[in-house]
Amino acid sequence: MSKVLVIGAGGVGSVAVHKMAMNRDIFSDIHLASRTVSKCDAIAASVKERTGVTISTYALDADDVEATTALIRQIGPKLVVNLALPYQDLAIMDACLAAGVHYMDTANYEPRDEAHFEYSWQWAYQDKFREAGLMALLGSGFDPGVTSVFATWLKKHHFERIDTLDILDCNGGDHGQHFATNFNPEINIREVTAPARHWENGEWVTTPALSYKQTFDFEAVGPKNMYLMYHEELESLAKFFPEIKRIRFWMTFGDAYLKHLEVLQNVGMTRIDPVIYNGVEIIPLQFLKAVLPEPASLGPTTKGKTNIGDIATGLGKDGTEKTLYVYNICDHEDAYAETGNQAVSYTTGVPAMIGAALVLQGIWSGAGVFNIEQLDPDPFMDMLNKHGLPWQVKELDGPLGF
Template identity: 85%
Template sequence: MSKVLVIGAGGVGSVAVHKMAMNPDIFSDITLASRTKSKCDAIAESVKARTGVIIATDAIDADDVAATRALIKRVQPKLVVNLALPYQDLTIMEACLAAGADYMDTANYEPIDVAKFEYSWQWAYQDRFVEAGRMALLGSGFDPGVTSVFTTWLRKHHFDRIDTLDILDCNGGDHGQAFATNFNPEINIREVTAPARHWENGEWIETPAMSTKVAFDFEGVGPKNMYLMYHEELESLATHLPEIKRIRFWMTFGDEYIKHLTVLQNVGMTRIDPVIYNGVEIVPLQFLKAVLPEPASLGATTKGKTNIGVIATGLGKDGKEKTLYLYNICDHEDAYAETGNQAVSYTTGVPAMIGAAMMVTGTWAGAGVWNIEQLDPDPFMDMLMQHGLPWQLKELDGPVGF
């Protein structure tokens, strides 16, 4: 059994600590910390009501390395699970090194003043984590996270070579709002409005944001329009599985979402550079986040399912070309009944718990900075089946036609 410190009290943090509390044989002591302690306290009350487990709570400004180091020293966790904003990845990594704790996150670092997310800043910590004898696991959510594990599991058990990989993220949920995001609005909109990029034949191909649209029929959801986007696992998969000639990421969006987002862009509300209003400096996107529905509040009204997975084409272990589709379907209402959170938070929070379990039990171990696809996928895949995210595997007739 091990002690963990979870930083971040949004929907993902809530799911992660609920699921940790459901596994007391792995997680003996759980502390949840956030800038707003009252959010942590509310989650702790839900955890106690649902599981009978008491978790500790604390307040922390994760932008403050010294304060975060002091909290880690006081709690003495084996592992710090960073479920805060990606802007805070580096400060929390610094605090872990200073305090002597392992580190894990679900999304890579992104500077607050530039809509650019990549692994270079975190990969630069490799030597320092090796020298400290500490482990840092990057990207243990669903995408990145499970989709990378899906890829390496397919490579290990079904393919001698993967040639093309498509990651498909479909949220078929309906929350009844005119416009709302299912995770942090600021991060969501920065991702969606950034130029699309995909990996092909050893180079990045860039296209305008939301300019490539394809229809796909998702099991459990139905036909949806999905859009080509850039996502961080493309970078790490291209680095660690260089045999793959083409890697793409697709995400579904409804027409109403696209219409509202287009208007917001056109009037400047998605800008991330400061403007002066009544003598006060504000960032339009941060103001927009403040007036949009809080994602954690959407769980009670969201109905429908998510379907997230990968389609891989390549040379099978039987010597024949094949295309396999590996995916998970998650029900929003089931996720809410179990943890009080909708499925978008659930599909990230459960893999965060599983990644943490891999580390604290020593199933995954090794000093340095690791992406999830560098580690053995089998125990992670087993835990997905056991803890609410069962996966399915299908062979398709041939490569995707898009």
């Protein structure tokens, strides 16, 4: 029996559970929990309709370690897949340790009261998981996740040494809304408005948010403006690829999105500190999240494609300097037809399923806390091709500029 408990019923959780149900040879018993059980029930109904598989649903406050521990013990899964909010990572890790089960997530921990995310809090659990004989797999989404596996695969098969690495994240989809985010608005806006950081010559270089941009012609999407940002995989890539001189992350944004965001910042709606309204304490960004479209609702109207990948430059295994670009293109409408979710959720939910599958089958194993870069990329890359996220590689004339 390969029993799994998924926590989180947003778009990513929906995709992951749908894809698990499509792989019954690996996921024999699927359970889904969230604070709002009606969201779980809606996913379960869609899974039943599309695959014929029945999944069990539960109401759970994942901030409550005792309640989460009790639910894990009640279900008895081999693995807990955390697709909830990154604020809840540590509580769910604590519950997994208490219940004696493996842990996996797609995004690293972030405190609620500070727009700052890093792996140090989760890396501090290394000894606890190792001594318990349990595995904690961090960052099995797309970025982080697939982009880190791309880098590991390039190093294993094509490079003796990687000198520069650029991660390019392009969403060329159009959802028809004036302003909406394709994943959790609160997390999205915190990421975008934070100062940019990249790794260069052994240290972090910090620049103002959205202050550096360049245009890149993305296959199947076209030319798009992309902006230098900080993203969590930069931290783990810098740790596990110490020879890389420069690591950067770029994300595309349309002019309309940036103009709306600028106005929202100027009027204080992106603040994460509490304010008093009618005698009640509220967080402006959380209120904004409540009035923006739910990302999971964008699937029926979103058209276009995503294109996400890595550009690596360095010394090839053939002894020559080279630049290789490995990337995936995903179609929003195809993703919706298969799982009822748009491609941004799909590109994270499928890798979550793949990471869980590799842990459940013992293909990826170990005791302790592991980032995805530490594991063999080949089985993951093979499963991407088989489960809806095919990748391709091409050689470029040289590294990305700037």
